[in-house]
Amino acid sequence: MSESAVYPINPPTAHRIADDAEALRVAAQVAAVLQEHAAERDRNREVPAEIVDLYSNSGLWGITVPKEYGGAQVSCAVLAQVIAIISAADPSLGQIPQNHYCLLEDIRLQGTLAQQAHFFELALQGHRFANALSETGGKNVQDIQATLRRYGDGFVINGRKGYCTGSLYAHWLAVLALDEEQKGQLAFVERGTKGLVIIDDWDSIGQRTTSSGTVLAQDLQVAPFNLFPTYRSYENPTLAGPFAQLTTAAIDAGIARAALRDTVEFVRQFARPWIDAGVDKASEDPLTIIQIGALEIRLEAAEALLERAGWALDAARPAPDEDNVALASLAVAKAKVLTTEIAIEASNKLFELGGTRSTLKKHNFDRHWRNARVHTLHDPVRWKYHVVGNWLLNGVKPPRHDWS
Structure with a gap:
């Protein structure tokens, strides 16, 4: 395949958010709109361009830009809240800018x-950045085969990328490739550049509208300025x-909140109590009440650890060192464990407590x-347990990579 998938990409007209408080306020407003047809978008595997535009033009995609460049530079704790709020409305849309935020962090850390x-x-301005980082079929997630080679006054990339979340909706893609010295270079390439091919082939059972499909780089030319x-x-x-992991955990927290929200509403309106409960409503069934309470407690614990992890990143950010970065990684690992487990548990309990009618299409x-x-x-997430235990028992700091 040599032609990119077609999706209407409109010129951005983004609002500029000023601070943490406005970011949270706008997130709640946008989430109310995104939640309205989330089930339908999932069912049809389609996201209308006007929905993506509404989201990015809200200004939420620019909230991590540093203040000296005109951005709100929201705290990591607030960013996690924003992502969780959006993900509770539609986690596919919550995931799409997750890599966008991580790419902005790369620019902050490595850019001139x-x-x-x-x-x-x-x-x-509202330009959307997507990733073309991972590759499928390698021996592990760090096995990168895409190449970056000198070509005239610039460079050329060749390779095949997978799990390229947000690629269909992006104005720019960041392509990871190895140079002649086998060092990773990140190339920002504008949509429509010759040799950049976006394939809309994501067909997973979940996160259906994230556009996490394939991207090809076929003699893709890159200017040195964009490396x-x-x-x-x-x-x-x-x-x-830790930043990447925090934003990932926030999506799972949002998924859990959405599942619990729908569970409570369905139990109140449609579920039936079990005959041995001796009550008229499922919401009065004592065992159901206990289960709902347990879910809420575990979810609030996960959300609290997520917030604490954000604070740990915020504390380390002015002057990161071996110790405070390790503490941030540990805090995020703990949050990641609970957000993972409650997302799966809450979405499963929905059917147990909602009953057979909750399974209707x-x-x-x-x-x-x-x-x-x-x-x-x-x-x-099993490795998060290992990271925390190894620190407590042996004083071993978490490894340094994108997943820790």
Whole structure:
């Protein structure tokens, strides 16, 4: 295939958000709109362009841009809240800008002043950045085969990328490739550039409208100005890994909140109590009440750890070092465990407490479980337990990479 999938990409006209409070206020307003037809979008595997435009033009995609470049520079704790709020409305749309935020963090960490000024301004205008980082079929997630080679005054990339979340909706794609020295370089490429092919082939059971499909780089030319030395991200202690994990965990928290919300509403309106309960309404069934209470407590615990993890990143951000970055990674690992587990549990309990009628197709409640099951596969949470235990027992700091 040599032609990109077609999706209407309109010129951005983004509002500029000023601070944390406005970011949370706008997130709630946008979420109310996104939630309205979330089940239908999942069922049809389609997101209208006007919905994506409404989301990015709200200004939420630019809230992490530093203040010196005109952005709100919201705290990491608030960013996690924003992502969770949007994800509770529609987690596919909550996931689409997750890599956008991580790419802005890469620009902050690795970009020159000129690069930062250029790309931060694009983000504030409402340009959407998507990733073309991962590859399928390698021995592990760090096995990258895409190549970056010199070509004239610039460079050329060749390779095949997978799990390219948001690629169909993006104005720009960030393509990861290895240079002649086998060092990772991140190339920002504008949509429509010759040799950049976006394939709309994402067909997972969950997170259906994230457009996490394939991207091809076929003799894709890149100007030196658009290259970022991403291999330097972990030469020194940085928050690149904890930041990525925090934003990922926030999506799972949102999925859990959505599942519990629909569970409570369905139990109140449609579920029936079990005959041995001796009550007239499912909402009065004592065992159901206990289960709902347990879910809420575990979800609030997950949300609290997520907020605490955001605070840990915020504390380390002014002067990251070996110790405070390790503490941030540990805090995020704990949050990731609980958000993963409650997302899966809450989306499963919906059917147990809602009963057979909750499985009818018209409700599309299974999207919560599908979304939780798929998104929590991003990286194995069992290793988060190991990271925390190894620190407590042996004083071993978490590893430095994008998944820690």
